[in-house]
Amino acid sequence: MPKTRNAAEQKVKQVPLDLPVEFVQALDAYCEASDGAPRAKVIRRAVNELIQREKDENPGIKRRYHAALARLQKEPFSVVPPTPIGPKTKKDE
Numbered sequence: 001m002p003k004t005r006n007a008a009e010q011k012v013k014q015v016p017l018d019l020p021v022e023f024v025q026a027l028d029a030y031c032e033a034s035d036g037a038p039r040a041k042v043i044r045r046a047v048n049e050l051i052q053r054e055k056d057e058n059p060g061i062k063r064r065y066h067a068a069l070a071r072l073q074k075e076p077f078s079v080v081p082p083t084p085i086g087p088k089t090k091k092d093e
Contacts, residue, residue, distance in 0.1 A: 031037045055062040 027039055027042065031039055031042055034042070051065070055065055
């Protein structure tokens with residue numbers, strides 16, 4: 001008999017990442033220039049730096065960000081990996 005999930009487990013937000021080819025090419029070029037840094041690490045670092053800078057410079061964004069984050073952290077969440085462009089490489093791991 002299949003295991004049933006409660007309502008909270010069934011409600012999962014999926015976030016597709018539809019990135020333009022030019023962006024992926026620029027990202028891959030940077031990763032290659034950075035001794036094979038993983039794509040996910042580069043994107044995480046860039047987005048974290050952007051968020052921190054925006055929060056530091058704009059109190060309204062900081063307030064809305066923390067309110068949204070508190071709300072979102074209460075919901076189940078998963079990230080759907082994008083359809084790969086080209087063959088999988090070590091930097092995708």
